[in-house]
Amino acid sequence: MAAKDLLSVERPQIFWTSCATHTINLMLEAMGKMKKFKTTIEQAKALTIFIYAHHRTLALMRKFTKKREIVRPGVTRFASNFLTLQSLFEKEQLRKMSQSEEWEKISHVKSAKGVQATATLVRSNFWSSVALCLRVFEPLVKVLRMVDGDVKPSMAFLYGEILKAKGDIKVAIGNIPGAAGLYSSIMQIIDVKMKNRLDSPLHKAAYFLNPYYSYNDDSIFQSEEVMDGFLIAVETFYHGDYDKQAQVLNEEVHRFKDRVGHFGKQVAAAGCKDFDMNPAKWWGNYGTQVPVLQKIGYQNSILDFKCIRL
Structure with missing residues (x-):
């Protein structure tokens, strides 16, 4: 951070952003x-x-799951925990295993x-809780992946996908007891971790210039927060x-917003409908x-930048 501050004085055109993988994992x-x-x-x-601590329970688990593991490595430690929850939830065989004679015969x-x-x-409430965890965490795990x-490249999609994840989490929580308070607490966590890290002018400018979002939702052009970020990015x-x-x-920018010239062509509109577009x-x-x-979006590659884990 100290080096960043020194660099910004010598090179005022430089941008700094937090590691996306690390921030989402937080x-x-x-x-x-x-x-x-x-x-x-x-x-x-x-x-x-x-x-996994005992060879007999491990061998029996692999027998019931047909040699499929329940512990799976992920991008980060928490991603590994999520994948393990997912594996547990997918395997009805584990519950059958716990009721088998072979399980009962193991001394451990x-x-x-x-x-x-x-x-x-x-325990049925354990499995229902696992299902809730998966529904709530999955939107952010998708962004992490x-x-x-x-x-x-993910820079152009990062800010927009985090906003989408927030909406998906609200749907995932649904009408469970205390849903409003739970959703509010989760949003507070996301906003605190995101602030000054993944909501920088660079992220907002990429979001603004990505037609997958702005051409499919005109309200983005009216967002004061997004426009402020874009203005700062241009000034930088x-x-x-x-x-x-x-x-x-x-x-x-008005030609882009109003879809003047090439921006107004049907092929241009069709080319930004798919999430896989570049x-x-x-x-x-x-x-x-x-x-x-x-030059901002293309030649300087703000839209072609991969958010990497350093």
């Missing part, structure tokens, strides 16, 4: 420590540790930890060059009439 970890989810996650951990099962593991496997994957890109700042903000290539095709703005 969100998930904080959510996992909430009372609503913590007990379920700890029970799932204790269950998997017990099964009669220990205190074994009794606890068996109780966890047969996107930013850490090699499928496509063209630090001290007021002619280019004016060209972008007073002329070119916004940098889209700008390369249709942004030639706004050369200064195109």
